Amino acid sequence: MKKYAFLLWGNYDPERHCAEFIHGDCLTRICTVRSFEQAEQTVLSLWKEGFGAVELCGAFGQDRALRLSELTQGQVAIGYVTHDPSQDHLFQAFFGD
Template sequence: MARKFKLNEDKFKVAFIFANEGCNPKKDRSIIESEKIIMYVVGCADYSQAETVAQEMLEEGCAAIDLCGAFGNEGVARISKAVDRQIPVGAVHFDFHPAFRDKSGDDLFQKDFWCIGL
């Protein structure tokens, strides 16, 4: 598997993608920079947006993508596929997330709209 990141750069780039109703990945983002790591934190409203952000993070040179607990098994698979397995995709995992009334992200974020309110 060919990887797009460069380990000889001064700082190691990683991304954390979270999903929640109303997030806009163009504005709901932050960059956290420490001595050795640059972390991009980006919020998305659904899996489709997260796939686009994951591809952007791959092009940015991120070495890995972490997903929040809202991403179910199918969501993790979709993000892995979106980056063509060129970088590792990991996830905090809840089968049923307590912040989403014990629903899985697979039930909530595969649609292009939010299906329940909190």
């Protein structure tokens, strides 16, 4: 079975705010984290469970995505969401700092 996960970073309760779907031979899990340290532990756990790909929400960015890839010794495909820079002001207005 192929296993894929998506990580959301924000003000979530990881125990409650999660979901899992199975379709055919693919398992998709949505995980939430409250910190980068929690993301590291989650990615390590996913790797040990046999997940082959993890997509990260835009809060992670390229540098943190690379750090998580290194954490899995390059054995898990780590991607991250991005957007067109022309929309930076919209994201800033929505998410703020």
